[in-house]
Amino acid sequence: xxxxxxxxxxxxxxxxxxxxxxxxxxxxxxxxxxxxxxxxxxxxxxxxxxxxxxxxxxxxxxxxxxxxxxxxxxxxxxxxxxxxxxxxxxxx
Amino acid sequence: xxxxxxxxxxxxxxxxxxxxxxxxxxxxxxxxxxxxxxxxxxxxxxxxxxxxxxxxxxxxxxxxxxxxxxxxxxxxxxxxxxxxxxxxxxxxxxxxxxxxxxxxxxxxxxxxxxxxxxxxxxxxxxxxxxxxxxxxxxxxxxxxxxxxxxxxxxxxxxxxxxxxxxxxxxxxxxxx
Numbered sequence: 001x002x003x004x005x006x007x008x009x010x011x012x013x014x015x016x017x018x019x020x021x022x023x024x025x026x027x028x029x030x031x032x033x034x035x036x037x038x039x040x041x042x043x044x045x046x047x048x049x050x051x052x053x054x055x056x057x058x059x060x061x062x063x064x065x066x067x068x069x070x071x072x073x074x075x076x077x078x079x080x081x082x083x084x085x086x087x088x089x090x091x092x
Numbered sequence: 093x094x095x096x097x098x099x100x101x102x103x104x105x106x107x108x109x110x111x112x113x114x115x116x117x118x119x120x121x122x123x124x125x126x127x128x129x130x131x132x133x134x135x136x137x138x139x140x141x142x143x144x145x146x147x148x149x150x151x152x153x154x155x156x157x158x159x160x161x162x163x164x165x166x167x168x169x170x171x172x173x174x175x176x177x178x179x180x181x182x183x184x185x186x187x188x189x190x191x192x193x194x195x196x197x198x199x200x201x202x203x204x205x206x207x208x209x210x211x212x213x214x215x216x217x218x219x220x221x222x223x224x225x226x227x228x229x230x231x232x233x234x235x236x237x238x239x240x241x242x243x244x245x246x247x248x249x250x251x252x253x254x255x256x257x258x259x260x261x262x263x264x265x266x267x268x
Contacts, residue, residue: 019194028214029215041171047164047165
């Protein structure tokens, strides 16, 4: 179902509702639906920097499944998750 | 899809963890490379890594981790918020991107089409929230929305695999 059809359907019930408002609600619905059902999988990439430990995570990531190091078009190598955090804490 | 190149050589024992909403990437202090493989043990170098190619590594008993030693790409495989396919993305088979916008009337959600109607039911239900005299309809459409969510839960749980997920005929001990 494309956006135009969705808007038409909503307008059948709420003729006074503006297109912009409907789009906001549909986006809200998509976030709610995907957060609750965990239906969409995907991948994000970023580059490490020498001596930089922490990297921000996108708000779009709901749950990390695995991390690949040295990732490129030919793949990458899965690295393990450390249970907990190190005893020696480095906040750099 | 590109042909993978094996092995992926990583000089050090890398790991990741989450801290304060960020992802941390680091390697165990006592690892050193040996032809692309993390080796075990030996004499310590000034930078905290080991130089020997033999012996037994004293594995991270210090709990010390060092930040990345090189620039490389990290890929996060995850469950994410859904995005929309533009017509061009759909036709080209590329990844979806972004949200619904006023200019993209032919955009569609990335998840399977049998669940698209859920978004409509959500919007319709929200619309009735502002009309107290029609509150009953709000409940009706909210229930329909939740119905779709349950169906999607089952769809995700089945992982598109038909048939038995686990066969257990009784507890067995030993090797069969």
